Amino acid sequence: MDFDMGLDGEQRVIGDNGFRSEIPEGKVAINTSLTVLLKNADWYRSGESNITVGLKLAFAASFGLGSLTIDVPENKVSMASPGIDSPNGISQQITAIGFATDSSATGSAATITLVSPYATF
Numbered sequence: 540m541d542f543d544m545g546l547d548g549e550q551r552v553i554g555d556n557g558f559r560s561e562i563p564e565g566k567v568a569i570n571t572s573l574t575v576l577l578k579n580a581d582w583y584r585s586g587e588s589n590i591t592v593g594l595k596l597a598f599a600a601s602f603g604l605g606s607l608t609i610d611v612p613e614n615k616v617s618m619a620s621p622g623i624d625s626p627n628g629i630s631q632q633i634t635a636i637g638f639a640t641d642s643s644a645t646g647s648a649a650t651i652t653l654v655s656p657y658a659t660f
Contacts, residue, residue: 569637
């Protein structure tokens with residue numbers, strides 16, 4: 540999963556003696572690439588029909604001490620390679636591009652939640 544924030548880290552501001560005092564905001568681009576084992580044609584039909592799907596990754600720490608969740612509720616998927624047949628089924632390379640239809644200040648293309656024994660962000 541790649542979060543490109545569109546920030547130009549080489550930009551300098553006039554009058555700050557060559558220091559970076561601020562970096563102008565950019566638009567985030569969320570691109571995901573994954574290989575899935577197809578048990579049916581749902582992923583293929585989602586890409587073919589231009590259907591919006593949600594992706595959620597969850598990582599849990601051992602003994603229930605914390606978790607990290609990355610939720611991208613709106614994605615368009617496409618097949619990145621031809622399917623590869625194996626005895627276990629067909630594996631397929633899939634790319635997903637996240638976006639947000641809600642353009643208000645509270646709209647978000649992704650929500651990242653970290654839960655630890657010390658604090659929740």
